[in-house]
Amino acid sequence: MTILRCIILTFTTILLVNCQRETQVEKANRDKILLVGNGGEPKALDPHLVTGVIESKIISSLFEGLVGDDAESDSVMRPGAALTWEHNPDFTEWIFHLRPEGKWSDGETVTAHDFVFSYNRMLHPDTAAPYVEMLYFIKNAEEFNRGKVLDFEQVGVKAIDDFTLKFFLKEPVPYLPGVTRHYTWFPVPKHVVLSYGKMTDRFTRWSEPGNMVGNGGFVLSSWRLHDHVKVVKNPFYWDAANVQLNGVTYLPIENFYTETRAYLAGQLHVTYQLPPDLVDKMRAEYPKEIREDPYVGSRFVRCNVTRPGLDQVKVRMALSYAIDRKQLCDTILKGYEAADTYSPDLGDYKPESVLGFDPAKAKQLLAEAGYPDGKGFPRYSLLIGSGGTRATSEALQAMWKDNLNILIDIKALDSGSYITAQQKLDFDLALAGWVGDYLDPTTFLLMWTKGNGNNNTGWSSEAFETMLDEAAHNQDAAQRLRIFEKAEKLLMDEQPIIPFAWQAKTYLLSPSVKGWPPLLLDNHPWTAVRLEK
Numbered sequence: 001m002t003i004l005r006c007i008i009l010t011f012t013t014i015l016l017v018n019c020q021r022e023t024q025v026e027k028a029n030r031d032k033i034l035l036v037g038n039g040g041e042p043k044a045l046d047p048h049l050v051t052g053v054i055e056s057k058i059i060s061s062l063f064e065g066l067v068g069d070d071a072e073s074d075s076v077m078r079p080g081a082a083l084t085w086e087h088n089p090d091f092t093e094w095i096f097h098l099r100p101e102g103k104w105s106d107g108e109t110v111t112a113h114d115f116v117f118s119y120n121r122m123l124h125p126d127t128a129a130p131y132v133e134m135l136y137f138i139k140n141a142e143e144f145n146r147g148k149v150l151d152f153e154q155v156g157v158k159a160i161d162d163f164t165l166k167f168f169l170k171e172p173v174p175y176l177p178g179v180t181r182h183y184t185w186f187p188v189p190k191h192v193v194l195s196y197g198k199m200t201d202r203f204t205r206w207s208e209p210g211n212m213v214g215n216g217g218f219v220l221s222s223w224r225l226h227d228h229v230k231v232v233k234n235p236f237y238w239d240a241a242n243v244q245l246n247g248v249t250y251l252p253i254e255n256f257y258t259e260t261r262a263y264l265a266g267q268l269h270v271t272y273q274l275p276p277d278l279v280d281k282m283r284a285e286y287p288k289e290i291r292e293d294p295y296v297g298s299r300f301v302r303c304n305v306t307r308p309g310l311d312q313v314k315v316r317m318a319l320s321y322a323i324d325r326k327q328l329c330d331t332i333l334k335g336y337e338a339a340d341t342y343s344p345d346l347g348d349y350k351p352e353s354v355l356g357f358d359p360a361k362a363k364q365l366l367a368e369a370g371y372p373d374g375k376g377f378p379r380y381s382l383l384i385g386s387g388g389t390r391a392t393s394e395a396l397q398a399m400w401k402d403n404l405n406i407l408i409d410i411k412a413l414d415s416g417s418y419i420t421a422q423q424k425l426d427f428d429l430a431l432a433g434w435v436g437d438y439l440d441p442t443t444f445l446l447m448w449t450k451g452n453g454n455n456n457t458g459w460s461s462e463a464f465e466t467m468l469d470e471a472a473h474n475q476d477a478a479q480r481l482r483i484f485e486k487a488e489k490l491l492m493d494e495q496p497i498i499p500f501a502w503q504a505k506t507y508l509l510s511p512s513v514k515g516w517p518p519l520l521l522d523n524h525p526w527t528a529v530r531l532e533k
Contacts, residue, residue, distance in 0.1 A: 023266025029512050029533045031246060034526070037259045038250040039272035040386065040415035041226055046207045047183045048122045051131045051454060052419065053435055056183050058250055061231050061526045062214035063186040066096045066115075066165070067177045071528035074439060074520045077177040081110060081187065081215060082165070090475060091172040096180075098163040103236040104189050105219045112159035117190040117199070120152050126200035130423065130453040133446060134184035134437070137176065139168045146451075171472040178438040181523070189213045217243050217527035226252060237527070244530040254386035254415055260508065269510040269531070277391065279334040279506060289508050292335050293518035296344055296436035297503030298444065299336070301382070301396070301429050302422065303496050306458040309378045310428065314369040316495040319429075320355060321362035322403040323396065325500050332391050335504040341492055343444045344502040346436075349481050351488040355499060359403040366404055374405035380428035381409040385418035389431055396431075396500075422456040430456075433503065436521060441484045442468075448491060459496030 028035050042055045047063060050056075060069070068080030082096040102110040119138070122129050123145045136142045139156030143149040156168030169176070179185065192213045193199065196206040205211050212220045217240070218231035232247040234240060251268065253259040256275045263271050274282060274290065282290040301319070303310050310316060325338035340353035363373070371377040384393045393410050400408050408429065413421060421427050434454075436443040445468060446452070450460035464487055471483035491497075505522055515529045 025266045025269055025510060025512065026533075028249075028269070029531045032244065032531055034245055034248045034513070034529060034531065035267065035269045036248060036250050037253050037262065037268050037271040038229070039252070040254045041252040042229065043416050043419065044203060044207065045212065045220065045223070045229075046203070047186045047188060048118075048127060048129045049202060050183075052415075054252075054415065058229055058231070059183045059186070060523065061216055061218040061248055062212065062220055063183065063188075063216045064214075065182070065186050066098075066180040069181055069523040069525040071515055071525055072517055074523070077181075080181070085177060087174075087176075091174045091176070092169045094167045094169070094173075094176055095160075096165045096167075098165065099238060100163055101238050102215060103238065104192075104213045104215055105234045105236050106189075106192070106213045107236050108189070108191060108213075109162075110187060110215050111162045112165040113162065114187045114190050115165050116157055116159045117193075118187045119155070119157050121188065121193070121199050122184065123152075123155065124200050127202065129184075131184050133449070133452050133454070134179070134182055136446075137169050137171070137173050137179065139170045141170075172475055175438060175440050178440075182437045187215060189215075217525075218245075218248060221247070228252070239527060243527045245526065248526055263508045263510075268508075269513050270516075271508045274506045274508060275391075276332055276334040276336070276506070282508065286508065288511060291505070291507050291509050291518070293505040293522070294520055295503045295505040295522060296346070296439065296520045297433060297505075298339060298342055298344055298499055299333070299392075299431075299433045299501040299503055300339075300342065301498040301500070302427075302432040302457055303429060303498065304425055304427055304458055305496055306425060307378070307380070307428055309369075309371075310380070312369045313494055314365040315371070316498065318362045318365040318369065318404060319400065320495055320498045321358045321365065322400055323498070323500050324357045324399060325355065326357070328392070328395055328399075329501055332395050333501050335506040336501040337504070339499040339502050342488055342497065342499045343441055344436075346439060346441055348478070349441045349484065351485045351492075354489065354492040362403055366406075371406075377404075377406045378428075379407060379409065381411040383411050383413065383418065383421060383427040383430040385413060385415050385431075393431055423453070425456065425458055432497075435503070439520065441481065441488070442472075445484060445487055445491070448496070457496040459494065461490060461494065464490050 040054045044050050047059050064080045066082040068078045070076035070078045081102050083099045085096045087094045121127055123141055125147050132145050140149050140154050144155050158166045160166050193206050196204040209220050209223050217234055217237045219234045221232045222230040229250040256273050259271050262268050303316050305311050329336045329338045340355045341351045382393050397408050400406050422430050447454040449465050467483055467487040471480045474480040512532050516524055
């Protein structure tokens with residue numbers, strides 16, 4: 001064999017090896033496709049039929065609300081589908097002026113009539129939207145949704161003309177622009193939805209790849225169950241010239257250990273959540289790639305108060321006092337903070353510290369409830385979803401055994417079944433969490449009202465709801481927060497939920513991803529993200 005031939009063969013071998021070694025992330029960087037670990041399979045992509053963070057991440061790429069998310073700050077309200085907006089002196093009337101160049105992804109113009117149609121669909125009782133309470137700020141919205149008002153014309157949202165949308169609210173809402181950034185306030189295309197059925201038909205083909213039309217920076221191109229959801233750049237988006245990604249691929253990896261391995265193998269740009277017991281290792285070995293961002297979220301145990309035993313406040317308080325929150329956060333939920341109430345830090349909102357670890361008091365309360373030393377206590381199960389929740393549930397299980405002498409089983413379901421079981425009250429206890437949709441205490445408190453689609457405890461309180469209503473109509477900002485604090489104290493005294501930690505957003509992010517600063521709400525606009533090789 002000649003020397004030249006050897007060189008050629010050696011060079012060819014090197015090229016082949018190098019090609020084989022190119023990771024999916026490296027290829028995606030060239031193609032400008034962001035690879036995202038999304039935590040699980042979305043239940044649906046219709047904005048009116050979902051409630052979860054998993055769905056919201058995808059929906060926010062396909063649709064845009066009146067006000068857009070800012071890439072640098074949670075508090076900055078940047079123009080989205082609307083260019084400008086204004087309000088009356090008491091914040092009960094708002095007018096949004098839509099941008100005339102706004103288009104659906106099929107080239108049709110986005111109008112105020114599309115928004116009115118969307119809110120009609122969301123609020124209509126036949127749609128049975130699970131997150132409909134997000135629109136209850138609108139005058140007569142709740143009454144229409146509950147069938148007390150039959151004519152949608154009486155609901156406080158009007159299209160003044162094609163590009164002017166006016167809201168009449170039931171109470172002052174100075175933070176409304178931030179609320180409209182939530183996907184429940186996004187528009188859906190009337191002309192497309194109606195081409196696949198009636199306005200209130202659920203899970204029709206309009207939201208499938210090839211059919212779905214949105215007004216966001218991207219368009220749904222592919223959805224393969226338990227494999228991926230792919231979106232590609234929308235050429236009709238009003239700011240398409242400044243969108244640098246060609247697409248985003250969302251991977252529904254429910255197990256966070258599997259997701260971490262995928263990231264380290266070069267298969268993801270960003271993970272959904274880093275398992276807490278891997279935090280120290282990642283800090284040491286990947287200090288430039290681990291992100292520990294502040295996050296407006298709370299972790300808790302949801303109690304089904306319709307179950308015998310759990311219908312007693314003393315039982316729920318006993319379960320609460322038996323939890324060593326500091327130990328749980330120090331050893332299992334690293335990066336999280338032990339919670340002493342439900343709501344995390346929201347600036348001037350300071351609810352009273354009421355939670356603590358007191359095994360003796362826990363035993364006393366359980367005995368007073370009729371279960372001395374745990375005798376005769378029902379054999380409950382703790383419902384968990386997939387992902388990195390097993391260690392947390394096992395720690396809670398051990399604490400209840402050690403401190404109350406009771407046995408709690410663990411029941412794990414896939415993410416969709418886990419959500420459905422809670423909505424149907426088909427559980428005893430459930431490991432759960434909540435992430436704020438906007439920066440105001442109402443995002444944490446309103447969900448515990450009677451009939452709310454996210455309550456899922458069977459608990460309600462007229463006194464609690466009276467305080468929420470009183471606060472909503474109080475125009476003194478400081479007094480309003482003090483009333484909300486009293487309402488949260490009542491919630492904690494009743495303990496239909498047992499908070500144990502305030503969340504942090506701990507995850508892995510590739511150095512090639514730019515335009516991704518820390519955000520309290522974790523709402524990174526996909527249109528502002530870019531990739532560098």
